[in-house]
Amino acid sequence: MRDDARERVATAALTPALFACSDIHIRLGGRSILEGVSVGIQAGEILGIVGPNGAGKTTLFEVLSGRYTPDRGRVLIGGRDVTSLRLHARARLGLGRTYQSPVVPDALTVGETLRAARQAFAPYLTRFHAEWAAEKVALRVPMSQLAGSLETLNRRKLLLACLLMRRPRVLLLDEPAAGLINAEIDELDSIIRHFAHEMNIGVMLVEHRLELLSAIADRVVVLDLGRLIAEGDPATVFEDPRVRAAYFDTEAA
Numbered sequence: 001m002r003d004d005a006r007e008r009v010a011t012a013a014l015t016p017a018l019f020a021c022s023d024i025h026i027r028l029g030g031r032s033i034l035e036g037v038s039v040g041i042q043a044g045e046i047l048g049i050v051g052p053n054g055a056g057k058t059t060l061f062e063v064l065s066g067r068y069t070p071d072r073g074r075v076l077i078g079g080r081d082v083t084s085l086r087l088h089a090r091a092r093l094g095l096g097r098t099y100q101s102p103v104v105p106d107a108l109t110v111g112e113t114l115r116a117a118r119q120a121f122a123p124y125l126t127r128f129h130a131e132w133a134a135e136k137v138a139l140r141v142p143m144s145q146l147a148g149s150l151e152t153l154n155r156r157k158l159l160l161a162c163l164l165m166r167r168p169r170v171l172l173l174d175e176p177a178a179g180l181i182n183a184e185i186d187e188l189d190s191i192i193r194h195f196a197h198e199m200n201i202g203v204m205l206v207e208h209r210l211e212l213l214s215a216i217a218d219r220v221v222v223l224d225l226g227r228l229i230a231e232g233d234p235a236t237v238f239e240d241p242r243v244r245a246a247y248f249d250t251e252a253a
């Protein structure tokens with residue numbers, strides 16, 4: 001583990017979590033999806049979530065973001081219980097989320113999309129907030145360009161800029177590297193690091209690109225069949241026999 005990452009993890013162990021869930025249980029369609037999952041993240045920390053298909057990763061994000069209400073367990077932001085709050089209320093408290101597919105409004109220009117985001121709820125923000133956010137994510141495309149014509153990386157940047165204007169405390173990123181080539185992943189790596197280490201945002205990401213998590217994550221947690229089976233620094237966790245049996249052997253099958 002890198003020295004700076006080790007220091008952040010050690011500090012995190014002594015500090016109450018900025019964002020956390022505790023003992024999450026949820027059943028969907030008569031089937032248990034998550035069983036007793038507890039995770040937490042600190043400001044400025046990058047936490048990776050991995051596991052084979054069907055492990056419950058996306059469902060966990062649905063619970064954390066407020067789309068699903070767990071059958072048991074709690075979600076907390078800054079120590080406040082927000083389990084009963086829906087998406088928009090959690091967003092106002094500083095929680096932002098992106099999805100696996102970077103869906104943008106096809107009929108709006110980039111500038112119109114940013115304007116819609118800054119006027120989504122009070123207090124309304126100015127175009128200077130939008131310009132600042134676009135610069136933070138290195139979104140360098142014409143404001144007159146249709147959002148639907150953007151390539152995948154710039155779509156992701158546009159969505160991140162929309163979230164960033166509201167100065168989120170925590171970002172949930174669901175497979176942000178999906179559809180990107182290596183050079184674009186390197187750029188995404190720099191953006192995520194900047195969010196966490198320069199802007200002090202807690203970043204939690206689901207990602208199948210283990211090389212990306214190995215490079216940037218301070219900690220990773222591994223889910224398998226709805227249960228948390230390992231947690232720690234990436235190098236140690238990815239060599240855990242339970243993780244290799246659940247994840248790598250499954251991927252190779």
